[in-house]
Amino acid sequence: EPEVTQTPSHQVTQMGQEVILRCVPISNHLYFYWYRQILGQKVEFLVSFYNNEISEKSEIFDDQFSVERPDGSNFTLKIRSTKLEDSAMYFCASSVGGYNEQFFGPGTRLTVL
Amino acid sequence: AQSVTQPDIHITVSEGASLELRCNYSYGATPYLFWYVQSPGQGLQLLLKYFSGDTLVQGIKGFEAEFKRSQSSFNLRKPSVHWSDAAEYFCAVGGRNQGGKLIFGQGTELSVKP
Numbered sequence: 213e214p215e216v217t218q219t220p221s222h223q224v225t226q227m228g229q230e231v232i233l234r235c236v237p238i239s240n241h242l243y244f245y246w247y248r249q250i251l252g253q254k255v256e257f258l259v260s261f262y263n264n265e266i267s268e269k270s271e272i273f274d275d276q277f278s279v280e281r282p283d284g285s286n287f288t289l290k291i292r293s294t295k296l297e298d299s300a301m302y303f304c305a306s307s308v309g310g311y312n313e314q315f316f317g318p319g320t321r322l323t324v325l
Numbered sequence: 326a327q328s329v330t331q332p333d334i335h336i337t338v339s340e341g342a343s344l345e346l347r348c349n350y351s352y353g354a355t356p357y358l359f360w361y362v363q364s365p366g367q368g369l370q371l372l373l374k375y376f377s378g379d380t381l382v383q384g385i386k387g388f389e390a391e392f393k394r395s396q397s398s399f400n401l402r403k404p405s406v407h408w409s410d411a412a413e414y415f416c417a418v419g420g421r422n423q424g425g426k427l428i429f430g431q432g433t434e435l436s437v438k439p
Contacts (some may be wrong), residue, residue, distance in 0.1 A: 216368075243425050255369070255415060255429040268426055301367060310359060310425040311376075316369040 214238045216317035217303050224323045225294055229232065229271045233284060233289045233320045235304030245305040247277065248272070255303065262310065294324045327352050329418050329430035337436040338406050346401040346433050350417030358399040359417040359427065360390055369415065375399065386410070411437045 217236045225231050237244050246258040260267040261279050278290045285307075291298055301321050305314040330349045338344050350356055356375050361369040373384025380392040390401045399416060413434050417427040 236437040241339075245425065247429075254431045255417075255427075257426045257428065260425050262425075268433075270426075297359065305369075307425060311419065312369050313374050314425070315371070315428060316361070 216304055216306055216315050218302075218317035218320050221318065222321045222323070224325065226294055227324055228293050231291050231294055231322065233291075233302050233304075233322070235287045235289075235317055236285050237287055237304065237306030238315055239285070239304035241308055241315075242269075243307045243310050243312075243314075244279075244281070245307075246289045247303045247305065247316075248300040249303065249319075250297075250300045258289070258302075260310075264299060267310070291322075294322075296324050298322060299324045327418065327428050329416050329428055331414075331416055331430035331433050333433045334431065335434045335436070337438060339385070339438050340408050341405050344401075344403045344406045344410070344435070346414050346416075347437070348399045348401065348430060350399065350416070350418045351397065351419050352418050352420060354420050356421045358390075358392060360384065360388070360399075360401050361415045361417060361418070361429075362386075363413045363432075364413065365412075372401070372414075406437055407434075408437045411435055 219234045244261045249255045257272045259269045276292045280288050301319045303319045304317040307314045328351045362370040372388050375382050375392045407415045413432045415432045416430040419427045
């Protein structure tokens with residue numbers, strides 16, 4: 213069964229460093245998303261991406277964040293200068309259409325020291 | 326404002342007992358509703374979804390949920406809980422005017438005692 217994959221599973225970085233989180237969505241899906249979950253809190257929407265551009269972004273997704281689909285398979289989230297409060301589990305998701313169920317990857321746990 | 330409320334942060338049930346997890350939503354248009362389950366250290370797995378039609382929807386692992394528009398609710402049920410059902414359960418709402426964005430509730434942690 214096709215699934216969303218994410219790498220790495222755990223990333224530790226120093227405050228102020230840049231990180232890139234990688235995702236491979238399901239191959240025939242056209243919509244891609246990033247969510248985050250701070251420990252003990254709810255899952256929060258960050259950004260949606262379709263047709264090589266951002267469809268919607270939340271207030272959390274400020275200038276420090278960017279997304280890219282550099283080739284036909286990968287979907288990346290970059291945090292330019294990490295802050296302590298960026299420590300969270302980051303989930304990638306994909307869907308066939310914009311209003312279909314989203315399939316989530318296993319997540320990348322980001323720890324900012 | 327669009328929101329999802331899961332009033333129960335933690336529920337404990339005995340194995341074999343029935344289960345109901347509550348979910349209430351606030352949404353300005355016709356909602357699409359989802360239940361996801363998250364086991365420790367794992368991602369989110371879709372249990373079931375409601376888009377339209379029959380308000381009682383069946384999902385995987387023996388779960389079902391009923392959409393009640395008048396109560397703005399989408400409660401999750403299972404007639405007989407198994408120990409492997411212990412996990413965190415998230416209700417989420419999306420819709421046509423959200424571009425696919427899902428809004429999640431706080432989650433309900435389910436513990437199952439023998």
